[in-house]
Amino acid sequence: MNRILSLKLLLVAMACGIVSSGSAEDIDFENDIFPILDNNCLHCHGEDESESGLRLDRRVFMLRGGDSGLASVIPGHPENSYLIEAVNHAEADIAMPPDEDKLPAEEIELLTRWIQEGAVWPGQMDDVVTEDTEHWSFLPVVRPEVPEVVGGDEDHAIDAFLRKRLAQEGLDFSAPADPRSLIRRTSIILTGLAPTPERTEAFVTACQADGDAAYEQLVDELLASQHFGERWAQHWLDVIRWAETNGSEANLYRKNAWIYRDYVVRAFNEDKPYDQFVREQIAGDSMGVGEATGFLVAGPHVPAATVGREPSAIRQARADRLDEVMQTVGASVMGVTVGCARCHNHKFDPISIKDYYSLTAVFQDIEFGSRFPEFADEHPRRQRGKEVRQEISKYRKQLSAIGGWEEDWGAYREIHFKPITTRAIRVRFKTPNVGLDELEVFGSESSRKNLALPKNGATLTGFPEDGFEGRYPIDRLNDREFGTMNWRVELPKDTDELPWVKIAFDSPQEVARMRLSSNREYFYDTDYLDKKPHLPRYQYDMDIMDEAGNWKPWTGTWVTTTKLAKDHPERKAILDEVQKWINTLAEDGPQPSFVGRFVEPDVTHVLLRGSPETPRDEVPPAGPAIFSGDLGLDSSASGAQRRAEFAKWVTSTDNPLTSRVMVNRIWHHIFGTGIVPTTSDFGLAGAPPTHPQLLDWLASEFVDAKDANPWSMKSMIRLMVMSDAFRQSSAPNTEAVRIDASSMLLWRFPPRRVEAEVIRDSVLLATGALDPAIGGRSYRIHNEKQTYAQWEVLDNHGPKTWRRMLYQERMRRVDDRIFTAFDFPDCGQVRAKRPVSTTPLQALNLMNSDFVVEQSVLLAKRARNEAGDSLPKQVARCFELLLDRQPGDDEIETAIEFSESQSLELLCRTLINTNEFAFLP
Template identity: 30%
Template structure:
């Protein structure tokens, strides 16, 4: 009963943490921006206040505003959804669909609201709040290793701290775990796989230490702890959200983590590379590849790339990055300070925007103008001769592409190459829909010119290199048929033309901003530049606007052409009668060059790319966003760090760089009181089943206090002294006597310490989803042990505007048998076993997973086609092991439970097999019978739990 209550409490705590994160990031800003002015401390329309939980619970004139868990019955939802004709809130505009979805999720999850304070019109009600003196903001303090009465029990310093607390409370440690139990525990904890049964069970201390060293050196250890690391870095292979875009190169970040752990790269170095790897010097191409790939940490978050409010998108990305690095590396809920000073911890809004300035000075997207945004794909260098060969290949490919583009221009831009010899080109000579400058709407003084031929119509326009930012020209087409059109702008090129003029394209799916390069090395006259292909609706509101804002040099405009992309464009009138010899020759040349390009590309692999970030060319400090609104800006805050956590020297913030490198240096400084503590506590949680601080991502005042504060500081300082070595830290813990205790418990410990905070015995742990799947594959003999490399081969380069791209995720079939670490990590669709066995939400850092025991888990193990398939494979292994039933039973137990059956179990299995099998059973019937028996083993608590 005690254990059940404890498990329920953990489940509730984990769920509450996720709900509160949603409230702080989405609901509180929404209420502040849209509701509090009319339903806050200064004004209460209809008697309703929404600035505290008590406010909406009490409600206004018509009663409580919310019915938690019941959206349809909640008056607030009826108002914001505009379902009530007489009650629509906010009255001036309906909330965005994304805001309504956030609000609906909050209500349906029970409307969790941490605003306990009773609202008062004076605003004086405040909750208890930690300050810089709070324990986690103080540097770790070295403590002497405590003495103990039972001096024979401790195996290392860890045990002294554990035993001293036990003895002080009149408790004794549990006896040692049986060698076979310890072998299974060690194998799963360090590798995530069952123990190798061909190796002897270590019974002596020196044999145990040797086994620990072997496991730490294995690739399986790197994979297992990479799985933990990917949890806290919210690794995924798609963006999530509505139009979920697959990340084709996310696997490179995963492999970076695996290889770093395998090579025992110091944890502080890994964190530095995550935040600023692209800014670090690289000794060679291999180092450059890994460092750039590491910054994928900042790019891999859940992002709504379709967000049309680009200012909001930019700030949402920064907020998500801050929330992730805060919880992952600092154990703080930084995101709460986006709208206001943190309610409980010493993190002010100024601290938040000091950090936000660093990440706002970092480019995470290619640009903030595309209708559907896109992350940055950074080309990676190769080694030595391979890089030289690839550069030569790229030069050849680019040269061919330039030639092909020039030929296409000659054939298509002016109807045919012969038209280029004319002084004047009529609109009817060009294919598609052509809008001449004479029909465009002009703002500012544009000069008409006929200086350089050819030109379309009566001439072309020039801004005369004057009045920058004061002149625009808008081309509005009459689209006869809804469809996709390539938009091409005609201009007069030359050496003194603008390096970049700005073109805005309004189309059916949004708005795009493009640059047009008008300068050339020598005067070439009329040129066409493609602005991309977009969807336009018949008689819809679409246009192309050319501006001279920010340009240097002459901006010229002649016409804008809209070419149907879904059909072959009609030949120009001049070429209808008979194709000119020049055009025929150019077409032949084009076909030959395209054939040559195809052959060249076939013979050489493309350059690898990685998702990454880059420093902005113009870093700047951020302004405080009052109430979190991007349109309500306050004072500018110099880029910096969390003031309450500053100790010792602090890296100076450069004026010409984002400050990401300095942020990484501060986070990994030995003077930072948080990072080392956070990391050792996480490892303790992974190995012991509960952290010294059980709220592993919250070291603030709303988190739990450490059960052994001196031990936590001791481990943190030792971790730093040992060079932030993960393997050394893990070995310390698993070599302790505390780790080797039995999980059996009772007596005084069960009464006095039911949660086992004093660690009088080992915690019993449920195997996580990856371990369960990998254990089945191991027993079945089908586990593919391929190390690293991509897991989702179907994902290639992504066209973010292609709505069909999300079908890769929603229609994905999980057919691989590699370790679960490599299974496709899509945000909206996970492996079915992961969904059932509490993999958790990868839209945020997973500090600790919920561990539930529900009926659907048993049903899954009984009925899942994938489980049945692997059970049949496992049956094949058992049947091939021996012709004798007794030995087959032994093999089945060993392969699934890593032990032999008891005599009673052996008899029960024999009885089951004999009673279920007829005399003329086929080989398939026998196989299915053994498979059902193996499924029974997999459904036992012994298979699913670790003693």
């Protein structure tokens, strides 16, 4: 770094004329520069061979640079030109020519002067760098004509495209699925729950009269179900890796992260247009849906306490957190692996390292952590919050008439005292040991202005100024950063001077409240620790400065806690009421939730080889250049403005990826495999579409629907499940299997195993134990733990867990000891498509786990209650509840014999283990 700095200083000095650059004669490119390039560079960086993607045989390629993404030559600026760093051997990794073949000093000076004078290359000055691509997914969406099917009367566009492709292989659709298979398939795909036996029988009967009408009614009923949002929310959460712990060494819990999960469920149930859904998740803080930005911080991260205090480690961790945001946005919305351009230009796709850092510039104000979500006035939590605050205010007025008091807000203590106008306050602590992460001062109850902040004109001083051993400076008390980066004082017990803090204002201010906290970050961001950070209960006195500049005692712990309690015994009941309503507000009103917090956005630079220690050119907030991602912003734009403009750009109908990626994702969840099998990679390294014209027709229909709402996810899902392709049988066909064994061409509905959640929820539904409540806090299956201990599963089967698995605590790096075996994702990596494995552990868990054993008892009990004393009827009822059908003649005989020799409960466990229960028909 020192060598690079010295080189840049020298070059700047040369540019300013402070240091002589040698001869004043103009550089002659043909005689002075080209021989240097030809003799030393072009054999490795020419037309025939371009190591590291770098060509130096034409000026235009020099301006563009190689895989590093940095321009080799920046005319007029040799100090920023990568070529000059390389030939000066500023770093061993980039030294060119390598080893001992360094250019002579006079040749380096010639190259430097050439660049300083504009890098003139005769005959090439008008060449322009253009980035073109013919890759299908980067081209505009063009709506194709629906093909005419030879010999058919096709009126469904999806079927027309599919049948045309099948005909090319001599194939056609299979026969329609039987009604029982169809209702089970449709119900599970749309809601994640199997139909009840009664609903199945009603559907079978209705199909005998008018199968099409009965099916259409079924689809509309399932799309309107509140369980639809639960099912499809899980698909989205898989893609963005949402979980309720951070996945680091400590793997701390993310407090109230479930607020975002519930937002996603509501969005699908309300059929929120997809473009609005995306915009809200990127810029919901300015749209009245602040909880939606939980999307941006859904990935894992390392907390500050784990990173430590080394500045370079802090910078690296910040870059890593921004990369997690890039992975989330790139995979879910754009369908591009933008993270591959973090250290160099993308190896496959036309996305440069400058594009990557321009994208990080968009999200520079996002930090992993909690905040109070921004709610619109009509939001239920905001309405409830207003009601509760009115109650708190009512009791505060009673306390004000008596004197000062303290309130416990969990994250901080708020001290109220008689209002006074002053130019300064002083807090004198009565113990030699103090640890605070923030000290805030406010005026009246309605004021939200923290008078202790430097931006509001406050100056903070105290003793000792540097804190304990200089590691905890006093300015941390008003830096608006909560957590372990605090002010800490540890003085000898027999010290003559105790810690104190003075806050001086630039003009007289009315002060009436003070807040003290020791680690507010832990309270806001995490939970379920058996050693939670305690709130500071330090003894103190507070003085105010009078007009003459003298200190005057005003309040203190003895006044607010001891004296007033002794003089006014009625005060305790009022304080209890205040605390009761504070606790109610924390539960029912707006509450700090892990949906990201905001910081001032930094100026963004390209980081050479991805390292924060080697910042290079400044870049503006923007999308990738190949997609015309210019947002018209620079580094002065606010964070909210950056994200709002990006959200508009990424959801524009001109963006070729957004609609394609989402309709393909919907297709994947309906048919088991996307038209593009790599659902989060539409780049050159991804798989090509099996039906490209169908994909573009769906993408254009999604945004320009003629008979539905634009960007409607429910309408697109309905369109797909109403097709003959979806309604056909899944039975195999020998000739078709020979031609298309994976059923990619959809000559049948491809059978597949259902997800872990479907298995678990279907068991609970069959036993009648499922709690159908929508939303709310996750149910707990884990322990409380020490900070760096591991989570332990305590109860994964008891009655408190009998909700849908969507609401189970989602912990990274933790096996739930039952359904993780069924490929439930760890949430550490993007899971646009879950793997499907077959292992002995799956059968063992479905036979012997506490959950299945307990639920089998409940299922047998239900069958006995509903079928009476007849064992054949009890057996038949078990088949109905689990498999939506009556047993066959051979099955009933075997099942009765088995139940008599073993038990009805064991029969239930056996049925739960069948492929029929675990696979879509």
